[in-house]
Structure formats: C-alpha cells, structure tokens
Amino acid sequence: MTGPREGFRPADHENDHFLLTTVVGSYPKPKWHDRAREMFEDDGSDFGEEEWQESKDDASRLITHEHERCGIDVVCDGEMRRNEMVEYFAHRIDGYEFNGRVKVWGHNYFDKPSVADEVEYGEQWLVEEFEFTDEVAERPVKVPITGPYTLANWSFNEVYDSEEQLAYELADLVNEEIEALVAAGARYIQIDEPALATTPDDHAIVGECLERIVDGVSASAASGGSSDSSDGVPDDVRLGLHVCYGDYSRIYPEILDYPVHEYDLELANGSYEQLDVFKEHGFTKDFAMGVLDAHTAEVESVEEIKRNIKKGLEVVPPERLTVSPDCGVKLLPREVARGKMENMVTAAREVEQELDAGEIDVVADSGAEASADD
Amino acid sequence: MPEIVATTPGLFPLPDWAKDKLSDLKGHQKTDLISGDEGAAITDAYERAREEVVSLQTDAGLDRISEGQLRWDDMLAHPLAIHDSVETRGIVRYYDNNNFYREPVVTDDLTADGDVAAELDAATVLVDSGLQAVLPGPYSLADLATDEYYGDDAAFLDAIADFLVGEVEQFPDVETLVLLEPSLVESPPEDGTDERASEAIDAVANAIDADVVTHTYWGYIEEKTYAHLMDADVDAIGFDLVADHDKNVYNVQEYGTKDDVALGIVDGQNTRVESPETIRDRIDWFEQQTNTAYDTVYATTNTETVYLPVNKFEEKIRSLANAATLEAPEADQ
Numbered sequence: 001m002t003g004p005r006e007g008f009r010p011a012d013h014e015n016d017h018f019l020l021t022t023v024v025g026s027y028p029k030p031k032w033h034d035r036a037r038e039m040f041e042d043d044g045s046d047f048g049e050e051e052w053q054e055s056k057d058d059a060s061r062l063i064t065h066e067h068e069r070c071g072i073d074v075v076c077d078g079e080m081r082r083n084e085m086v087e088y089f090a091h092r093i094d095g096y097e098f099n100g101r102v103k104v105w106g107h108n109y110f111d112k113p114s115v116a117d118e119v120e121y122g123e124q125w126l127v128e129e130f131e132f133t134d135e136v137a138e139r140p141v142k143v144p145i146t147g148p149y150t151l152a153n154w155s156f157n158e159v160y161d162s163e164e165q166l167a168y169e170l171a172d173l174v175n176e177e178i179e180a181l182v183a184a185g186a187r188y189i190q191i192d193e194p195a196l197a198t199t200p201d202d203h204a205i206v207g208e209c210l211e212r213i214v215d216g217v218s219a220s221a222a223s224g225g226s227s228d229s230s231d232g233v234p235d236d237v238r239l240g241l242h243v244c245y246g247d248y249s250r251i252y253p254e255i256l257d258y259p260v261h262e263y264d265l266e267l268a269n270g271s272y273e274q275l276d277v278f279k280e281h282g283f284t285k286d287f288a289m290g291v292l293d294a295h296t297a298e299v300e301s302v303e304e305i306k307r308n309i310k311k312g313l314e315v316v317p318p319e320r321l322t323v324s325p326d327c328g329v330k331l332l333p334r335e336v337a338r339g340k341m342e343n344m345v346t347a348a349r350e351v352e353q354e355l356d357a358g359e360i361d362v363v364a365d366s367g368a369e370a371s372a373d374d
Numbered sequence: 375m376p377e378i379v380a381t382t383p384g385l386f387p388l389p390d391w392a393k394d395k396l397s398d399l400k401g402h403q404k405t406d407l408i409s410g411d412e413g414a415a416i417t418d419a420y421e422r423a424r425e426e427v428v429s430l431q432t433d434a435g436l437d438r439i440s441e442g443q444l445r446w447d448d449m450l451a452h453p454l455a456i457h458d459s460v461e462t463r464g465i466v467r468y469y470d471n472n473n474f475y476r477e478p479v480v481t482d483d484l485t486a487d488g489d490v491a492a493e494l495d496a497a498t499v500l501v502d503s504g505l506q507a508v509l510p511g512p513y514s515l516a517d518l519a520t521d522e523y524y525g526d527d528a529a530f531l532d533a534i535a536d537f538l539v540g541e542v543e544q545f546p547d548v549e550t551l552v553l554l555e556p557s558l559v560e561s562p563p564e565d566g567t568d569e570r571a572s573e574a575i576d577a578v579a580n581a582i583d584a585d586v587v588t589h590t591y592w593g594y595i596e597e598k599t600y601a602h603l604m605d606a607d608v609d610a611i612g613f614d615l616v617a618d619h620d621k622n623v624y625n626v627q628e629y630g631t632k633d634d635v636a637l638g639i640v641d642g643q644n645t646r647v648e649s650p651e652t653i654r655d656r657i658d659w660f661e662q663q664t665n666t667a668y669d670t671v672y673a674t675t676n677t678e679t680v681y682l683p684v685n686k687f688e689e690k691i692r693s694l695a696n697a698a699t700l701e702a703p704e705a706d707q
Contacts, residue, residue, distance in 0.1 A: 099645055099683035099685050099686055100390060100683030100684055100685055101390065101393060101683065102387065102680075102681055102682065102683055103387065103388075103473065103680055103681075104472060104473060104474065105404075105447075105465060105468075105473060105474035105475065106400075106402060106403075106404065106406065106407045106447055107393065107396055107397040107400055107401070107402055107406070107447075108402055109393055112683070114645040114646075116645075153472075154472060156643075156644050156645040156646070157644065158644065158645060158646035195472070198467065198470070198471075198472060199470065
C-alpha cells in the first residue's frame with residue numbers, strides 16, 4: 001500500500017524508473033517579499049492589504065515556477081504566504097492569542113501562541129494557497145500542513161486538561177482543513193510533526209491524531225474509502241508525514257502503523273548514522289529520504305547526492321523511494337537553495353538511468369506488504 | 375503560619391527591546407552566543423536590561439531579587455559555556471524542551487572563573503536587600519556537559535562542585551543562593567551517584583554564608599535520591615508541584631524535609647496566570663498534606679521563566695508577590 005504514486009510521474013519522464021522528487025515545503029523568500037511584509041506591518045506605510053496580497057501572489061508564482069525549472073516532480077510554493085509553521089495556523093484558529101516572543105535558542109525567538117479559549121475552525125488555512133499554486137503550476141502540487149501534535153506541543157495550553165486533549169481537538173480542525181483541501185483537488189498532503197522528534201514517547205498520541213484526521217476525510221470528501229490502513233482517505237490522495245531532528249529509534253517501527261503512505265525523514269544532517277534503524281524492521285511504506293542538508297550553505301555535488309539516494313535503496317526499492325531535502329530550506333540563501341534543488345533532480349535522474357541500465361543492485365526487497373494493493 | 379517568601383528561580387526572559395538590541399549586536403548563529411568577554415555595547419545592553427528586571431521585581435514586591443541571568447544564552451550550562459577550559463560544540467536540546475544550548479565540552483582544568491560573581495557584583499548596587507544568587511546545582515551542570523578531561527563521572531562531578539565552590543567564594547553578600555537541580559529529576563542518578571550528588575551539593579552549600587535552596591523540577595526525584603539529598607546541609611529543598619504534586623508530597627510524607635521548603639506553585643512554562651489566592655491555596659494544601667508547620671515557605675515558579683513572553687512573566691511575578699502579602703485566612707474553628 002504505497003498510494004497513488006504513479007499518478008505523479010510526469011508525462012515526459014524519460015526513464016523507466018521513477019524516483020519521485022519533491023520538497024518538504026519552505027523555501028527562501030525573495031528579498032522584495034520580506035520588504036513588502038515589513039511595509040505591510042508598518043502602520044505608517046501606505047502599503048495595504050491589496051499590495052500585500054499581490055506580493056504574496058507574485059512570490060508564490062515565482063517560487064512555484066522556480067521549483068519547476070529545477071525539475072522537481074511535485075512542487076510547492078515555498079510557503080510564501082506563511083511566516084512560521086505554528087504562528088501561521090494559530091492566527092487562523094479561533095481560541096489562540098499571542099502574547100509575545102519566547103526564546104528558542106540564542107537570540108532566535110518565536111511568537112509562541114497561547115490557547116486561551118476552546119479551539120475552533122476560524123478562517124481558511126491553506127485552500128486559497130493550494131488553489132493559487134495549483135493554478136499556476138504545471139506540475140502536481142504538494143500541500144504541507146503543520147500537524148495537530150506540533151500545533152499543540154508548540155503552544156501554551158491554558159484551557160485543556162492535557163496537551164493530548166488539545167492535540168485531539170486540533171486534529172479535528174486539521175481534518176476539516178484536509179477535507180476542504182481534498183475537495184479543492186489536493187492529492188498530495190504532507191503532515192508536519194517535528195515535535196514528535198522532541199517527545200518521542202508520545203508517538204501513540206500522534207497516531208491517534210492521524211486516525212482522526214483521515215477518518216474525517218472518509219466521512220465526507222471521500223468517494224469511498226479503501227479497506228487498507230489508510231481507511232478513509234480517497235484512493236487518489238497521497239498522505240505523508242514529515243519528522244526531523246530526532247532519535248528515530250524511539251519512534252520506529254511504531255510509526256509504520258500510522259494511516260499514511262509515506263514518511264519524510266531528515267537523514268543527511270546526521271550523515272545517515274540512523275539509516276540502520278530503518279533496516280532492522282522492514283520499511284513497509286514509502287520512504288521520502290532527506291538527501292540534502294537544509295542547514296549547510298554549501299551545495300552538495302550531484303555525485304554526493306547520488307550516493308545519498310543509493311543509501312535509500314538500501315531501505316526500500318526504487319518504486320517506494322521519494323527524494324527530498326532534509327527539511328524546509330527557508331534559512332538558506334536563495335541561490336544555494338536553488339543549486340541544491342537542481343543537483344538533487346539531476347542526481348535522481350542519473351540514478352534512475354543507472355537503475356534502468358541494471359547498474360545498481362537494489363539491496364532492499366520489494367516488501368511484499370508494501371506494494372501489494374497498488 | 376510560616377513566613378512566605380515570594381521569589382523565582384531566576385533565568386528571566388529578556389525584555390523585548392533587549393531581544394532586538396542584542397540580536398543586532400550579537401547575531402543569530404551559534405558562534406554568536408555569549409562569550410564571557412563581550413564588549414562595551416553588549417555589556418551596556420545587558421546592564422540596562424538587568425536594571426529593568428531588578429526594578430520590576432522590586433516594584434512588584436518580591437522578597438528575593440534575582441539579577442535575572444539574562445546573559446545565560448545556554449541556560450543552566452552558562453557557567454561552563456563561557457569558561458576558558460571548555461569548548462562549545464553543536465547545539466543540543468535543553469532537557470525536554472523546544473530550546474537548545476551549546477554543548478559544553480570540558481577539555482582542561484576547571485579553574486575558578488568569577489563570571490557569575492561579576493553579575494552579582496553589578497546587581498548589588500541595584501538591590502537594597504534580598505539579593506538572591508542562582509547557580510546550576512553540581513549534578514545538573516555535570517549532566518548538561520561533556521567531560522573530555524577528568525576521565526570518570528565521579529571525578530568530573532567533584533571537579534564541577536569544586537568549580538562552583540570557587541564561584542560561590544567570589545560572591546558578594548547575598549541573602550539566598552538557589553541551586554537548580556532539574557537533572558535530579560530528568561536524569562536520575564544511579565546508585566552511588568545519588569549520594570555523590572548530595573555530597574557535591576553539600577560542598578557548594580557550605581561554601582557560602584547564606585540560606586541555600588536546592589530546587590528540583592519537571593517532576594519528582596526518586597525516593598532514594600531524595601533520602602540522600604536530605605543529608606545535604608541546605609536550608610530548603612524545592613519541589614515542582616505543578617508537574618507532580620502527589621509524588622512530591624509523598625517524598626515529604628515519607629522522608630520529611632527541611633525546616634524551610636520551596637514550592638514551585640506557579641507554572642513557569644504556561645501563560646495562564648495563577649491568582650494570588652490560588653497560590654496561597656496551593657501553599658495551604660501542601661502544608662496540610664505534609665502536616666508540617668514550616669518556618670519559611672519560598673513561593674516560586676516551578677521552572678526558570680525564560681520560557682514565558684514578557685507580559686505573562688511580569689503578571690506571574692506580581693501574583694507571587696501579592697500572594698505572600700495576602701491576609702491569612704481565618705483559622706478554622
């Protein structure tokens with residue numbers, strides 16, 4: 001059960017093998033877009049809502065096309081409309097309030113929101129972003145959405161008896177949003193749960209959150225849920241989970257039970273020291289492996305990235321390997337981010353050619369459980 | 375009726391203007407964190423911020439005044455992170471939080487430093503009475519660091535305790551010293567180490583002529599560790615009643631505690647502000663549960679307050695101060 005992956009193969013794809021290339025989400029914002037935000041937030045400026053909307057649209061179009069020019073198979077708009085992965089959503093959910101910045105490390109701060117009232121679905125979160133991106137993109141679009149566990153864990157909870165309860169309430173709202181995204185045509189949705197890496201003992205809570213998310217989709221948007229563990233997700237919708245910067249041995253293989261098709265994991269940062277974790281127990285879902293370090297400002301060579309991709313083939317066969325950066329790349333200089341994307345795609349295509357030519361021994365077996373019902 | 379002393383474990387959030395100012399002056403990368411020999415512009419900014427947080431505490435009516443530990447970019451690892459015999463390496467997670475500090479790796483002899491003493495010296499001119507020093511406890515500081523010099527855990531813990539003693543000996547007169555020991559909860563010491571941890575705390579406590587509080591948080595400490603901690607010559611042990619009131623009360627019921635006690639009864643990691651009445655209720659509850667009349671109850675946030683936005687931090691400080699001065703409820707007849 002690896003979901004509707006072949007549907008993302010471009011019509012003009014030249015190789016028999018297809019290593020799906022994509023991004024995690026965020027991308028460096030053009031400098032003019034940062035300036036536009038500053039002007040929009042400056043009360044003394046005459047840069048208003050309309051101008052800010054235009055800036056967001058222009059940036060979204062530009063970065064979507066930049067991804068396409070790099071040759072990425074499934075693209076994003078680089079999250080040009082979002083400021084931060086929790087703040088953006090908290091601004092749209094009723095019940096949240098903001099009190100000011102808190103420290104993460106050094107002089108890096110974030111406007112950690114407080115849940116001061118019961119959370120309710122407020123204004124739309126991502127449907128407009130998706131519709132715009134989908135409209136301007138030639139390639140399929142992936143929608144990254146911050147997961148309920150991270151939304152709960154990275155907020156102050158003033159209202160609910162436990163963080164777990166808050167996470168489940170938020171899961172119902174994420175479900176509502178995903179339902180709307182699916183209805184709008186989204187077919188590839190990635191749920192970001194970086195907080196799972198910080199509190200790995202809570203993997204069962206994340207699992208319950210995901211069950212709530214997909215079950216809701218079944219009830220309304222789906223034209224008929226499948227009978228597999230992704231019960232409820234329409235057959236042509238692909239769900240991924242992104243986790244990064246943690247000790248995976250504490251959440252794997254348990255996370256394989258989650259109702260998603262794909263796990264997108266950061267591994268290049270740690271020089272693949274944790275790769276063995278995924279070999280000890282068969283990787284029965286799709287593996288979206290980080291092949292680029294999102295926090296080094298040097299562009300990895302095509303050769304280095306090819307070596308990284310081949311490490312993924314030690315875990316899953318090519319038809320279940322997705323190629324992506326470790327994480328969102330928004331902190332990199334833009335030209336570095338672009339260079340990394342270009343080399344990543346070149347490397348993936350070259351590995352596909354080597355696979356076509358039979359030059360690579362795929363170590364991983366095809367995983368009988370995995371592709372059986374595709 | 376105990377004397378209620380309103381205080382905090384220090385490590386305050388920087389005022390918002392100082393967040394911006396120091397971001398500009400220092401930068402955002404791990405190589406930009408505090409060095410211990412920062413220049414005049416950075417020193418000036420910290421001095422202004424220190425004056426501000428001292429005034430805040432004084433105006434609120436806190437009974438113990440902390441200088442705020444605003445320079446402690448690495449939180450409790452600070453005294454090592456700026457030491458000449460320590461290399462700082464990657465950014466690592468600070469306990470179970472979405473916060474990070476530079477991993478301090480001890481590569482040479484840990485000589486007395488004087489960095490924390492200098493901060494307290496600067497505060498003495500701002501504080502008329504009730505100055506409170508804050509240090510990481512020796513067990514927690516050793517737990518947060520990596521040793522590449524002393525060779526074994528016992529020698530390293532002793533060296534850390536000696537280092538802290540050297541620091542304390544340079545302190546100006548202070549009313550209270552708070553030793554923060556969250557690692558006693560988060561990384562429970564094994565057999566043998568629990569006793570050494572207590573002896574290390576004892577060594578630091580005996581180096582100063584002040585009331586010493588050893589405060590624990592993020593849960594409760596194992597019974598045996600607690601029993602050993604009771605052997606340390608400190609004036610009070612602190613308990614995190616926000617994270618786990620039942621287990622902490624159990625320890626006190628089973629093993630007793632000192633004549634004074636510190637109670638973490640205001641949440642240092644949540645923006646919901648406790649009223650003075652709630653704070654007093656929690657003190658009363660603890661006294662009833664442990665059936666003890668304490669000489670002094672230190673009423674405090676359970677954790678450092680660096681996790682809070684400034685407005686809520688200020689409200690919590692005021693609530694604590696007001697709780698200490700509330701009229702005692704009429705005794706039940």
